[in-house]
Amino acid sequence: MIKLSKRQDEILEIVKHNGPITGKQIAEKLSLSRAALRPDLAILTMSGNIDARPRVGYFYNEKFKVKRQAESILHQKVNNYKAHPIVVGKSASVYDAIVQLFLEDVGTLYAVDSDGYLAGVISRKDLLRASLGNQNLSELPVSVIMTRMPNIITINPEESLLEAARKMIQNHIDSLPVVREADKHENTYLLVGRITKTTITRAYLEMMDEKSD
Numbered sequence: 001m002i003k004l005s006k007r008q009d010e011i012l013e014i015v016k017h018n019g020p021i022t023g024k025q026i027a028e029k030l031s032l033s034r035a036a037l038r039p040d041l042a043i044l045t046m047s048g049n050i051d052a053r054p055r056v057g058y059f060y061n062e063k064f065k066v067k068r069q070a071e072s073i074l075h076q077k078v079n080n081y082k083a084h085p086i087v088v089g090k091s092a093s094v095y096d097a098i099v100q101l102f103l104e105d106v107g108t109l110y111a112v113d114s115d116g117y118l119a120g121v122i123s124r125k126d127l128l129r130a131s132l133g134n135q136n137l138s139e140l141p142v143s144v145i146m147t148r149m150p151n152i153i154t155i156n157p158e159e160s161l162l163e164a165a166r167k168m169i170q171n172h173i174d175s176l177p178v179v180r181e182a183d184k185h186e187n188t189y190l191l192v193g194r195i196t197k198t199t200i201t202r203a204y205l206e207m208m209d210e211k212s213d
């Protein structure tokens, strides 16, 4: 989406609050000639920000506003929205992982190895599956049931929420560990946060609350 100039922003505000409004009236408000306004009005109309109706004037495109807001949300960085990762050691038992899941009220746990590097992902269904027909969950380490490296889909703090949303939808998963690469060659990652589908929903809510006027 193109970035608007200061004047285009001004015109957009005028149309938003006064629309439908004619080109002549907009020009008067800005103390400009209609000819001087024409290129900006053309850009605003072509980009979809405003619509023009003959003999009615210019008016604000509400649908475009929603698209703009959605875009500004999804271009936010993961780093600004990430939550704390809830972590267990990879030798922790499935029983302890289930307790942890309830205590922390999360849907997914991340397992780390003895050096603190990301080793696995443990979801609700992983735990349910392990519980079926397994008598001794305190003896079963999570490392046996978790999704392991290098099969973990991760995201960097500098990536966008849009990228996070895409990864979760494409891979049918509820959360992504936010990581920084520790050592490129060994495929090791330090865990710095988590992004979940809830994170994306919350970002939308916050932005809509801020922007509603």
Ligand code: ADP
Pocket: 107, 108, 121, 122, 123, 124, 125, 126, 146, 147, 151, 152, 153, 154, 172, 173, 174, 175, 176, 177
């Ligand atoms: P649930 O299993 O509770 O529905 P998910 O849909 O997130 O939760 O998990 C589905 C499967 O994908 C599980 O086996 C889980 O271990 C795995 N998984 C979850 N998150 C990731 C991830 N970021 N990368 C790779 N695998 C994952």
